[in-house]
Amino acid sequence: MAIDFEIPEEAQKIRDEVRQWVQDECIPAEKRVVDEESYKSVLAELRAKARAQGLWLPFVPKEYGGMGLGPLANALVQMELSQSHLGTLSLNTQGPDDATILTLLEYGTDYQKEKFLKPLLNGDKRVCYSMTEKAAGADATGMRTTAVKDGNANYILNGEKWFTSAASAADIAVVMARTDPDAPRHRQFSTFIVELPNPGYVIKRDVPTMALATPMSHVMGASHSEIEIRDLVVPAENLLGGEGNGFAMGQHRLAYGRLRHGMRNIAMAQRALDLAAAHVTSRETFGKPLHERQAVQFMMAECASQLYIARLMLLHIAYKAEKGADLRQENSIAKVYLAHMVHKVVDTAIQLHGALGYSQDTPLAAWYADIRSQRLVDGPDEVHRWMVGRNVIKAYQQTGTTASACGGDML
Missing domain, CATH: 1.20.140.10 (Butyryl-CoA Dehydrogenase, subunit A, domain 3)
Known part of the structure; x- marks a missing residue:
C-alpha cells in the first residue's frame, strides 16, 4: 500500500492561483512602495483586487469572511505569499495579526468579536501582541506585568513589555499580565484587549535591531517596540478567555x-x-x-x-x-x-x-x-x-x- 502524497485538486488550484498572484501583482508592486502614502495606496489596490478574486484571509473560516482553508491548503498558500513582503499583507494574513485573529476566533466573546475581531477581519485595523518582557525572556511565566481588579468594572495594568512586534502600526493590543500570583505557575496569567492609542500604553521606542530599518518598517508594522504600561485601565469585558487562561x-x-x-x-x-x-x-x-x-x-x-x-x-x-x-x-x-x-x-x-x-x-x-x-x-x-x-x-x-x-x- 502506497503512502499518498497527492495534494487535493482544490488545494493545488488555490496554490497555483496564489502563486500567480504573487508573481503578477505583489512582486511588481514592491517597486512602487517608496513612502507611507504609496504604501497605503498600493496595499489598498492590491487588497481590492485580491478580494475581487476571492483571495482573503486564507486561514479564517468562511462564516467569518475568509477562504476557510485547512492547515494543508493554508501552508501551500503561505509558502507562495511570503515570497513578497506585500504577499501576506495583500490577503490580510500577515503576522503577528494572523495568530491573534485565531486566538480571538477561538476565545473571544460575541462582544469582543463584534468590536475587535470584525475590523481586523475586514482589514480596517491591525493588532499587536504584548507578551515578551526583558525580565522574563523566553520564559513567559517570568513576566512581571500585573493586572489588579478595581471593583468589578475594570482591571488596572502596570509593567513593561519588550519586542512587541507591529505595535507602531497597531490599533489594538492584546496584553498578557499576571492576575493571580498565588495560582499554579501556568494559571497566574490573563489576557486583555486594549484599544489604541491609550495613555496607559506608551510606545517608548522602536528597538533598533540588525534588520535594515527604514521609515517603512514603522508604517508596515515590521518594527519591534518597547512598551511602558502605567495604570492602564482595561474594562472587565475586555478580558479575553477568562482569568488564568492567558498562558x-x-x-x-x-x-x-x-x-x-x-x-x-x-x-x-x-x-x-x-x-x-x-x-x-x-x-x-x-x-x-x-x-x-x-x-x-x-x-x-x-x-x-x-x-x-x-x-x-x-x-x-x-x-x-x-x-x-x-x-x-x-x-x-x-x-x-x-x-x-x-x-x-x-x-x-x-x-x-x-x-x-x-x-x-x-x-x-x-x-x-x-x-x-x-x-x-x-x-x-x-x-x-x-x-x-x-x-x-x-x-x-x-x-x-x-x-x-x-x-x-x-x-
Whole structure:
C-alpha cells in the first residue's frame, strides 16, 4: 500500500492561483512602495483586487469572511505569499495579526468579536501582541506585568513589555499580565484587549535591531517596540478567555506563529534560490558560463536539499494538524531547522551573486539581516532543542525506543 502524497485538486488550484498572484501583482508592486502614502495606496489596490478574486484571509473560516482553508491548503498558500513582503499583507494574513485573529476566533466573546475581531477581519485595523518582557525572556511565566481588579468594572495594568512586534502600526493590543500570583505557575496569567492609542500604553521606542530599518518598517508594522504600561485601565469585558487562561492561549497562538515563520522561511529561501539561479545562468566568468561550474552546482544542490527537507517537515506538520494530532514535537524540530535553512540558502544566494548580493540592489542583504531573528522569535533554538531532547529521553524511558519522538509515528 502506497503512502499518498497527492495534494487535493482544490488545494493545488488555490496554490497555483496564489502563486500567480504573487508573481503578477505583489512582486511588481514592491517597486512602487517608496513612502507611507504609496504604501497605503498600493496595499489598498492590491487588497481590492485580491478580494475581487476571492483571495482573503486564507486561514479564517468562511462564516467569518475568509477562504476557510485547512492547515494543508493554508501552508501551500503561505509558502507562495511570503515570497513578497506585500504577499501576506495583500490577503490580510500577515503576522503577528494572523495568530491573534485565531486566538480571538477561538476565545473571544460575541462582544469582543463584534468590536475587535470584525475590523481586523475586514482589514480596517491591525493588532499587536504584548507578551515578551526583558525580565522574563523566553520564559513567559517570568513576566512581571500585573493586572489588579478595581471593583468589578475594570482591571488596572502596570509593567513593561519588550519586542512587541507591529505595535507602531497597531490599533489594538492584546496584553498578557499576571492576575493571580498565588495560582499554579501556568494559571497566574490573563489576557486583555486594549484599544489604541491609550495613555496607559506608551510606545517608548522602536528597538533598533540588525534588520535594515527604514521609515517603512514603522508604517508596515515590521518594527519591534518597547512598551511602558502605567495604570492602564482595561474594562472587565475586555478580558479575553477568562482569568488564568492567558498562558494557555499564548501557547495556542505561538503554535501557529511558529508554523507561519516556517512557511515564510521556505518562501524566502525559494525566492532567494530563484534569484541565484537567474544570476548564475546569465553570467560568464573566465570564458565559461557560471552555472556550468561544479562548485556552483554543488552549492545549488545543497540549497535544494535543505528546501526539500523543509517542505516535507512543514507539510507533515500540516497533515498532523488536519488530523487534529499532537504536533508540538515536530513543530519545535521544524522551527529550529527552518530558521537555519533559510539562513543557509540566503547566505548561499548572496555568495553566488558576489558583490551584487552584498549590496542592496537585490533584496538578499536585507533578508540576511532580518532572518537572524528566526533563531530567537517564538522561542530561541535552545529552548526548543531542550524540549525536543527532553521528549526524546521521555520516549525511550516509556517505550524502550526514541522513535516516537523523532518521526517514528509519522502517520
